[in-house]
Amino acid sequence: MKKIIIGNWKMNPPTLKEAEQLFSVLAKGASSSKKTEIVICPPFVYLEKLSKIRTSKIKLGAQDAFYEEVGAFTGEISGEMLDNLRVKYVILGHSERRALGETNEMVNQKIKAVLAAGLIPILCVGETARDESHDYFNLVKIQLEECLAGVKKTFISKIIIAYEPVWAISTTPNRKDATSADSLEMAIFFKKILSDKFGREASRGRIIYGGSVSGKDAGDFLQNGGVDGLLPGRASLDAKKFVEIIKICEVLSK
Numbered sequence: 001m002k003k004i005i006i007g008n009w010k011m012n013p014p015t016l017k018e019a020e021q022l023f024s025v026l027a028k029g030a031s032s033s034k035k036t037e038i039v040i041c042p043p044f045v046y047l048e049k050l051s052k053i054r055t056s057k058i059k060l061g062a063q064d065a066f067y068e069e070v071g072a073f074t075g076e077i078s079g080e081m082l083d084n085l086r087v088k089y090v091i092l093g094h095s096e097r098r099a100l101g102e103t104n105e106m107v108n109q110k111i112k113a114v115l116a117a118g119l120i121p122i123l124c125v126g127e128t129a130r131d132e133s134h135d136y137f138n139l140v141k142i143q144l145e146e147c148l149a150g151v152k153k154t155f156i157s158k159i160i161i162a163y164e165p166v167w168a169i170s171t172t173p174n175r176k177d178a179t180s181a182d183s184l185e186m187a188i189f190f191k192k193i194l195s196d197k198f199g200r201e202a203s204r205g206r207i208i209y210g211g212s213v214s215g216k217d218a219g220d221f222l223q224n225g226g227v228d229g230l231l232p233g234r235a236s237l238d239a240k241k242f243v244e245i246i247k248i249c250e251v252l253s254k
């Protein structure tokens, strides 16, 4: 299975012109990549224009999707609408959305809706802080179990699970670096939870890491962190930095 690098642009950049420029430079930088799946998740409003920029290497993802198909849901966007724009991936349950009130139950409904629309969910889970009694293991277990409740076995290999410890994300005040050992420990823990719940099918799904990933540590996470890919936020807004991460992944995939 190919490794995957997913850029989360969040609410950036401020103008369409800048978004088109950044995407074009990324597309050029990624043009020689062969072994890495590359995804960019821009704000909704840029998706249509970016889908017209020619690149066979970069796929588009959205940063959210609603769980209803159509109707009176002001401000929401459905999976089908995204599918119409040739979007293939959807980030769900990001910690920044959870901080605005999104619950595991909502994320669960969104995952099912996105799968039904034929898209690939990128489910984000991760603890806000680490406590000495290791209660954070329990917290991520609950996140995984509640977000994946009722998801059919046949779908589990399609879902990408991103471990994103909030304490390591670049915008978290007093943040700390997570290590590849932290990532490896969680990846093993996730695999156990998933195989208990979904059986052997679970081993075909991908687990990735996100939290201030840069060219300095991307190789370490990919080699020693037990993950099949990375989810850079801030680094995906800098074409040079993002392409550097892709190139590291390419070299390691040889």
Ligand code: PEP
Pocket (backbone or CB within 6 Å): 008, 164, 168, 169, 170, 171, 210, 211, 212, 213, 231, 232, 233, 234, 235
């Ligand atoms: C994120 O919030 O998904 C993220 C990983 O951001 P950053 O790389 O900026 O920490």
